[in-house]
Amino acid sequence: MALLSLEKVVGGYGGAPILNGVDIAIERSDIGVIVGPNGAGKSTTLKAIFGLLKVTGGAILFEGEEIANSLPDKLVPRGLSFVPQEKNVFTSLSVEENLEMGAFTRRDDFRPTRDWVYSMFPVLAEKRRQAAGELSGGQRQMVAMGRALMSQPKLLMLDEPSAGLSPRYVIEIFEQIVKVNAEGVGILMVEQNARQALAFATRGFVLAGGQNRFTGTGPELIADPEVAKSFLGG
Amino acid sequence: QDVTIGILADLTGPIESLAPAIVAGAELAIAHVNAQGGILDGGTLASSVADSGCDTTMGGAGADRLVNTDQVTAIVGGFCTGALVGGANAAGIPGNVVMISPSATAPVVTDLDDNDLVFRTTPSDAFQGVKLADHLYAEGITDVALTYVNNDYGAGLANVFAEHFASLGGTISANLAHEDGRADYRAEIGQLASSGSQNLVILAYASGSGQTVLRQAVEDGSFTVFVGGDGMVGDELLTGVDASAVEGMIATRAGAFEGESATIYANLATEAGNDPNATYAPQAYDAAFLLALAIEKNGSGDREGLSAALREISSPPGETVLPGEWEKAKALIAAGTDINYEGAGGPLDFDENGDVPGVIVYLNIEGGSFVEKGVIE
Amino acid sequence: MDAVIDVRGVSKRFGGLTAVNNCSLSVERGSITGLIGPNGAGKSTLFNMVAGNIVPDSGTIMFDGADVTGLKPHELFRRGMLRTFQIAHEFSNMTALENLMMVPGDQPGESLLNTWFRPGRVAANDAAVRQKALDVIDFLKLAHVKNELAGNLSGGQKKLLELGRTMMVDAHVVLLDEVAAGVNKTLLQDLAANIERMNTELGYTFFVIEHDMDLIGRLCDPVIVMAQGEKIAEGPMEEIRANPEIVEAYFGSPVEAA
Amino acid sequence: MKRSLLLFAGLFVLVILVGLATGAPFTSRLLVEAAAYALIALGLNIQWGYGGLFNFGILGFIMVGGFATMFVSYPVNAAFWGSDGPMMLGRALLAFGAGALLVIGARRLDRFGITGKLRTTAIVLAWIFAYILYRSQIDPAAAYIESTAGFVGGLGLHPVLGWAFGGVLAAGVAYIIGKICLGLRTDYLAIATIGIAEIIRALIKNMEWLTRGTLTVTPIPWPTPLPQQLQTMGFDPSSSFVWARLGFFALVLIVLVLVLVLLHRAYGGPWGRMMRAIRDNHIAAGSMGKDVTGRQLEIFVLGSVLMGIGGAMLVSFTQILDPNSYQPINHTFLVWVMLIVGGAGNNLGAVFGAVLIWIVWVMSDSVSQGLFTIVSNWTEAIGWGAIPDITTRSVQMRVFVLGLVITIALRYAPRGLLPEVIRRER
Amino acid sequence: MNELIFFFNNVIVSGAVLGCVYALGAVGITLIFGILRFAHFAHGDMMTMGGFITFVLAGLVTAAGIAFPLPTGFVVLPVAMVLAALIALGLDKAFYAPLRLRGAKPVTLLIASIGVTLMIQGLIRLIFGTGTYTFFAEEPKRLIRIDTEWLGATRPIAMTEPHVLLFIVTLVSVVALHYFLTRSRLGKAMRAMADNPDLAQVSGINTQLVVRVTWLIAGSLACAAGTMLALDVTLKPDLAFNIVLPIFAAAIVGGLGHAYGAIAGGFLLGFAETLSVFNWTVLLRPISGIFPEWVSLPGNLSIVPTEYKLSVAFVILVITLLVRPTGIFKGASS
Numbered sequence A: 001m002a003l004l005s006l007e008k009v010v011g012g013y014g015g016a017p018i019l020n021g022v023d024i025a026i027e028r029s030d031i032g033v034i035v036g037p038n039g040a041g042k043s044t045t046l047k048a049i050f051g052l053l054k055v056t057g058g059a060i061l062f063e064g065e066e067i068a069n070s071l072p073d074k075l076v077p078r079g080l081s082f083v084p085q086e087k088n089v090f091t092s093l094s095v096e097e098n099l100e101m102g103a104f105t106r107r108d109d110f111r112p113t114r115d116w117v118y119s120m121f122p123v124l125a126e127k128r129r130q131a132a133g134e135l136s137g138g139q140r141q142m143v144a145m146g147r148a149l150m151s152q153p154k155l156l157m158l159d160e161p162s163a164g165l166s167p168r169y170v171i172e173i174f175e176q177i178v179k180v181n182a183e184g185v186g187i188l189m190v191e192q193n194a195r196q197a198l199a200f201a202t203r204g205f206v207l208a209g210g211q212n213r214f215t216g217t218g219p220e221l222i223a224d225p226e227v228a229k230s231f232l233g234g
Numbered sequence B: 001q002d003v004t005i006g007i008l009a010d011l012t013g014p015i016e017s018l019a020p021a022i023v024a025g026a027e028l029a030i031a032h033v034n035a036q037g038g039i040l041d042g043g044t045l046a047s048s049v050a051d052s053g054c055d056t057t058m059g060g061a062g063a064d065r066l067v068n069t070d071q072v073t074a075i076v077g078g079f080c081t082g083a084l085v086g087g088a089n090a091a092g093i094p095g096n097v098v099m100i101s102p103s104a105t106a107p108v109v110t111d112l113d114d115n116d117l118v119f120r121t122t123p124s125d126a127f128q129g130v131k132l133a134d135h136l137y138a139e140g141i142t143d144v145a146l147t148y149v150n151n152d153y154g155a156g157l158a159n160v161f162a163e164h165f166a167s168l169g170g171t172i173s174a175n176l177a178h179e180d181g182r183a184d185y186r187a188e189i190g191q192l193a194s195s196g197s198q199n200l201v202i203l204a205y206a207s208g209s210g211q212t213v214l215r216q217a218v219e220d221g222s223f224t225v226f227v228g229g230d231g232m233v234g235d236e237l238l239t240g241v242d243a244s245a246v247e248g249m250i251a252t253r254a255g256a257f258e259g260e261s262a263t264i265y266a267n268l269a270t271e272a273g274n275d276p277n278a279t280y281a282p283q284a285y286d287a288a289f290l291l292a293l294a295i296e297k298n299g300s301g302d303r304e305g306l307s308a309a310l311r312e313i314s315s316p317p318g319e320t321v322l323p324g325e326w327e328k329a330k331a332l333i334a335a336g337t338d339i340n341y342e343g344a345g346g347p348l349d350f351d352e353n354g355d356v357p358g359v360i361v362y363l364n365i366e367g368g369s370f371v372e373k374g375v376i377e
Numbered sequence C: 001m002d003a004v005i006d007v008r009g010v011s012k013r014f015g016g017l018t019a020v021n022n023c024s025l026s027v028e029r030g031s032i033t034g035l036i037g038p039n040g041a042g043k044s045t046l047f048n049m050v051a052g053n054i055v056p057d058s059g060t061i062m063f064d065g066a067d068v069t070g071l072k073p074h075e076l077f078r079r080g081m082l083r084t085f086q087i088a089h090e091f092s093n094m095t096a097l098e099n100l101m102m103v104p105g106d107q108p109g110e111s112l113l114n115t116w117f118r119p120g121r122v123a124a125n126d127a128a129v130r131q132k133a134l135d136v137i138d139f140l141k142l143a144h145v146k147n148e149l150a151g152n153l154s155g156g157q158k159k160l161l162e163l164g165r166t167m168m169v170d171a172h173v174v175l176l177d178e179v180a181a182g183v184n185k186t187l188l189q190d191l192a193a194n195i196e197r198m199n200t201e202l203g204y205t206f207f208v209i210e211h212d213m214d215l216i217g218r219l220c221d222p223v224i225v226m227a228q229g230e231k232i233a234e235g236p237m238e239e240i241r242a243n244p245e246i247v248e249a250y251f252g253s254p255v256e257a258a
Numbered sequence D: 001m002k003r004s005l006l007l008f009a010g011l012f013v014l015v016i017l018v019g020l021a022t023g024a025p026f027t028s029r030l031l032v033e034a035a036a037y038a039l040i041a042l043g044l045n046i047q048w049g050y051g052g053l054f055n056f057g058i059l060g061f062i063m064v065g066g067f068a069t070m071f072v073s074y075p076v077n078a079a080f081w082g083s084d085g086p087m088m089l090g091r092a093l094l095a096f097g098a099g100a101l102l103v104i105g106a107r108r109l110d111r112f113g114i115t116g117k118l119r120t121t122a123i124v125l126a127w128i129f130a131y132i133l134y135r136s137q138i139d140p141a142a143a144y145i146e147s148t149a150g151f152v153g154g155l156g157l158h159p160v161l162g163w164a165f166g167g168v169l170a171a172g173v174a175y176i177i178g179k180i181c182l183g184l185r186t187d188y189l190a191i192a193t194i195g196i197a198e199i200i201r202a203l204i205k206n207m208e209w210l211t212r213g214t215l216t217v218t219p220i221p222w223p224t225p226l227p228q229q230l231q232t233m234g235f236d237p238s239s240s241f242v243w244a245r246l247g248f249f250a251l252v253l254i255v256l257v258l259v260l261v262l263l264h265r266a267y268g269g270p271w272g273r274m275m276r277a278i279r280d281n282h283i284a285a286g287s288m289g290k291d292v293t294g295r296q297l298e299i300f301v302l303g304s305v306l307m308g309i310g311g312a313m314l315v316s317f318t319q320i321l322d323p324n325s326y327q328p329i330n331h332t333f334l335v336w337v338m339l340i341v342g343g344a345g346n347n348l349g350a351v352f353g354a355v356l357i358w359i360v361w362v363m364s365d366s367v368s369q370g371l372f373t374i375v376s377n378w379t380e381a382i383g384w385g386a387i388p389d390i391t392t393r394s395v396q397m398r399v400f401v402l403g404l405v406i407t408i409a410l411r412y413a414p415r416g417l418l419p420e421v422i423r424r425e426r
Numbered sequence E: 001m002n003e004l005i006f007f008f009n010n011v012i013v014s015g016a017v018l019g020c021v022y023a024l025g026a027v028g029i030t031l032i033f034g035i036l037r038f039a040h041f042a043h044g045d046m047m048t049m050g051g052f053i054t055f056v057l058a059g060l061v062t063a064a065g066i067a068f069p070l071p072t073g074f075v076v077l078p079v080a081m082v083l084a085a086l087i088a089l090g091l092d093k094a095f096y097a098p099l100r101l102r103g104a105k106p107v108t109l110l111i112a113s114i115g116v117t118l119m120i121q122g123l124i125r126l127i128f129g130t131g132t133y134t135f136f137a138e139e140p141k142r143l144i145r146i147d148t149e150w151l152g153a154t155r156p157i158a159m160t161e162p163h164v165l166l167f168i169v170t171l172v173s174v175v176a177l178h179y180f181l182t183r184s185r186l187g188k189a190m191r192a193m194a195d196n197p198d199l200a201q202v203s204g205i206n207t208q209l210v211v212r213v214t215w216l217i218a219g220s221l222a223c224a225a226g227t228m229l230a231l232d233v234t235l236k237p238d239l240a241f242n243i244v245l246p247i248f249a250a251a252i253v254g255g256l257g258h259a260y261g262a263i264a265g266g267f268l269l270g271f272a273e274t275l276s277v278f279n280w281t282v283l284l285r286p287i288s289g290i291f292p293e294w295v296s297l298p299g300n301l302s303i304v305p306t307e308y309k310l311s312v313a314f315v316i317l318v319i320t321l322l323v324r325p326t327g328i329f330k331g332a333s334s
């Protein structure tokens, strides 16, 4: 049984549906990458999984249970976590408080997790008392990911984690993602830095017009000439 | 034939706590009329109340409703000067409706270009202010700190008072307007106290700023003698004030003058369960009673000719009619005898501006409530 | 050399942090100049000062040979400078089409008197503006969302709209702040081609902040490198890539093949 | 379109119903005031709906307009013009001018190389000196006028000129306020404008030499024949009211329709597009070549002009200038309620909201009395006894009725009954 | 010395009292603004309502014949605060939550809150009439007079018992709020939500719960503010409506969304008001000897006439905003 599976999901923002049958399946060991043209419905897919918009058809199963249209405060305790593309830190809160907010749904002692996050992003431990708004773009991205990891998710969803980062940080962030995945957290992310991301993706999904166009492992997709030409910039 | 008179009442706004008693006064007169044979040919005298919010615009709207929608014959009110003037200009004067205010005291009403339609049964502040000054000076108070509520009532009264008090030789060591309705007047009191005078004159409303100013002045402890105008005479004034601190406080108001009619009214009011000392209630009684008499005299519920009839029944010569004597008055009018109403608030002989000379009485606080002491000569 | 933009010793502080520190650089007329540097290097801040969105604490900025330090953005626009924003600044309650239609400057219909008393002229001009906007929107492959509120567009679509604005006017200097971030690579190829065309055929000058090295490598010559608020290098892309310090600070190792 | 037709038809029916219940004279009065408020609501719609400017100082502009029309149309006060008053005022004006020059001079000191702290100090000193200079002239003049002539009086000109002057004066005030405050962010602008409105109110209330302050000025003439005048021409009282008010109404309506047409043209075209762009994102709009501060000032002034004219009309109509009757609740807030319930960003919505809410506000008096009587009858019937003091208490409930209408309307139409139209291509 | 005591009484004490009231009111407004992003206009009337709730409770207790060494109104305050908090919650459920659910703009919520204001006013008047009530009808209000002979003055420092209680209540509320916001999980969640509501939701924070807690706190603080104000002055239906504008000014001067800003703003405005109308002649009189002959002290030397006192708060507001456009603390915006 897949950790997360979307079957023919249909949904939108009230008008015409944006998603017209999206299929996705992710295991806990997977790094899934969604690519596609602008407006294809990639972000919408992540939001649909996370209950931020109305799903009108199909099924979203998490560990075999239907989760379509449940709200984040129900999903986070079940092991889902989401890093939005922009505005993904609490700028006026300190780094440590940001992490604490990530553990809001947890009742148990979250300090071990926090130390784990610090061990993964040592620079955050240094800046634990600093307001997140004072950090550079790359550091913020780490805070955002750290926050999402604090709930000990089984699946981490990221919306364009590398956007706007300098090449050096892009590499760093991707390395971290692989590392997190190695700790047993499933990854599902949207990327426009598609070649780089697909290079290490165990599952790749090409979305266009709210539907799957191609599905395969990352390297397979990169190798597919049609995918490369239409979606990866040749 | 049934007749309706309107009551343009400031049920909301700064005098909202005085208003119900005034309305009750007018309605008592109407009750007397109806209990003693009704109006005209056994018709009922009815009333219609409109709110005027102590505000010109609302006064206009309220009067308009009374004049044009309810088609009243005449109006008691408005109570505040602003409401009266607004109502008169918007609807009363163009509608040819007689309006008698029981309580609008500002001097402006005197000069209103009103086709002889606007009257009042309470003397102008031009009168009360002078009397208050006279009284204080006679009591040996020669310097005062003065504060008044910044509206037509307060400003008008304060101007007259200050001018006259100074002309008597007294000193106004501070003269300060304050806005109505704030929760806190310590700043103003501080300024008043800084003038050095121990005597504080407050010309405001008991249910408005007056009460707060008085209480905070007591708490402040800088003053020993407190003085108020008619607006200050109300039960609310002493809520929350340590009564012993204001023992002896002086106030003036348009008097139920020391006449037979006053006593009669007081009895009638008590009988009906009304407070006989309520501010402006006697004047409202008079206003309504006068209108009823004028309508009876005029012989119909028409507006035409009412103001002339009003002047006839209110001033000498003629047989004296007292509060509550509707049956007698009705018989006299039917017989064609001239009558002259002597009201609860005075003889009510209107001058050419529709004003009455009236009497001003003074009151003192004794044992925690106002006690009327006598007429100021 | 003929500099359109000449930044001379400009500094900007935010509280205790010096975002741009006595920085001087210039952009040659007719060039496509790239500006790269680590996150937080002060690139966007520099743009904001050049475009008049913030006033420098010290230093001067020359544009077309005139001192423009402290001028308002709209005044710079009148002089022919147009910028895009790193974080898309769409007009969220207007449709995508209107977002483009509002761009051209000096539309006669923007004066109240004209709209009241010369409706004919206003209408004629507006029709022309609309046609142009429709063309641009087609080019950007946004035709299907032209009536959508811009606030409802996807992240990348907003960026495209941002870019579309530059095509609505005859500005001769265009500042692009990370237009590529979040834009699909295939479409980006078209955009790059278009930028090159505007540069060669129409003589536009471009000043481009970008983290996408492919794009910078394809378009820009020269490339300026900023770090910690200062210019640290300038030259053709190959030269920059050959500088080990920059590679360490900016590209990170291992360097990917360009 | 269909929706607005339907709603306006409903409104028409409502007016007819009110007319049947209250009679023609009262309804005609209500219509005049509603139309004046519609103009004011349009002014606010320009500022908020078009420009996103959070003006909570409507009261101030209405008041300025009211003062203007009083000043222009009230009869000339011979006692003032025959006294030393004009001369003293002239001197005060000179002092004001001199002070203004001084301040302007101090601000320009940077041209002579004096900058920084020194210049700031000079400006502050100039302000203080100018203030003292002006006060030294105006205080005696004011005291003199108040004690001799009462107040300055009017100019005795036609009231319509007064309306125009109301617009002009409001524009001037708006210009100054705009220059100072338009840089502030939305909520801050709101409270700053509330504050300035309160200051304007305090000024008009306390400048007795100019406005008679709380002593009120009345009666202010009408531009059209008064009922009394019609009565002398042979109308009976009741119809004289109706015809006189309809005459006034016609005048207001002409202005209103004219304004609506002009606004429609402007807002439908590039001007409106630019304004909406500025409202949505002023940073981007500035970078797209729009002069944000200039345009915001334009819009602020334009809206204020309408408020000034509307305020002038109201004072003309009620014939009295009474500073005390200007309360935030029945001017500023009421207008906001009109706009938001009607639909911000939609001119017809503003007009619709204005008329609807004005009817509710005026009728809430009788409605709450009616409601109360029903409740009282019911409590009496079930043996709890009638509600005491019913007439006096029920009018307290008029605010409740208004509040109820607002919350219900917003609940079912949060964007207003006639929401802003999104301009989509076909 | 007497003059200094006069200054102390009229400026320091009065300003502090005013400041406490403004601050207590402004904290609620600022909290609601920070979290729900709209200016809650009905806050003033929630204060008044709180005052009346306490009044009713105090009446019940007094009727039961129980007496306390402190004013009864003060003793029953905690219970009243709980009731007021629940009512605030109900108001949100009935009027604001549906609007939020439909994605209404902040201005729509603001106008709705004006509607709520009107309804509360209507109801209060309906139930209690228009009169003025006092908490001290049965028991006397204790005046506190501190002798100042040791300072060589004859004029005492004058305060009342409610003043002292007001200071205490303000202090306790502020400290408690501080600890709640910075130490407790829920308090941090509130700050997180004020910072970035979307991200808060994504983090799994129960935003409904945070909203509810916000209303509970705002409601109970409003009740405390209204009660303390009513204890100090009197209780009347328009008690707080008249000061809601300065309260808003205080919240904004302090920086909307900042609890400490609201407190700073409240005190700033409170002192500004008392200072601006203070008659400085009082302080100059004792040293009038040092002036040259031809200078005679005017009877009144205050910065503004009291008629313009209300304007002071707003002038300060405008100046503050021009100098620091986001308020003393950096404020949020809708």
Ligand SMILES: Nc1ncnc2c1ncn2[C@@H]1O[C@H](COP(=O)(O)OP(=O)(O)OP(=O)(O)O)[C@@H](O)[C@H]1O
Binding pocket: A134, A135, A136, A137, A164, C014, C017, C018, C019, C037, C038, C039, C040, C041, C042, C043, C044, C045, C046, C086
């Ligand atoms: N308005 C501001 N207030 C305070 N600090 C700011 C502000 N704008 C920028 N900064 C700071 O100034 C520094 C430079 O920022 P800038 O946006 O110019 O960087 P950049 O080079 O564009 O980086 P990136 O590539 O991540 O966009 C950063 O540390 C940033 O946090």
Ligand SMILES: Nc1ncnc2c1ncn2[C@@H]1O[C@H](COP(=O)(O)OP(=O)(O)OP(=O)(O)O)[C@@H](O)[C@H]1O
Binding pocket: A013, A018, A036, A037, A038, A039, A040, A041, A042, A043, A044, A045, C145, C148, C151, C152, C153, C154, C155, C156, C157, C182
């Ligand atoms: N709030 C919204 N309301 C209405 N439509 C929306 C909304 N958000 C997005 N859309 C529409 O949904 C479509 C898909 O948007 P989505 O954000 O999922 O795209 P995306 O694949 O993430 O694109 P990008 O790579 O550009 O971020 C777009 O056409 C967009 O216009």
Ligand SMILES: [Mg+2]
Binding pocket: A042, A043, A044, C154, C155, C156
């Ligand atoms: Mg996206």
Ligand SMILES: [Mg+2]
Binding pocket: C043, C044, C045, C086
């Ligand atoms: Mg940048």
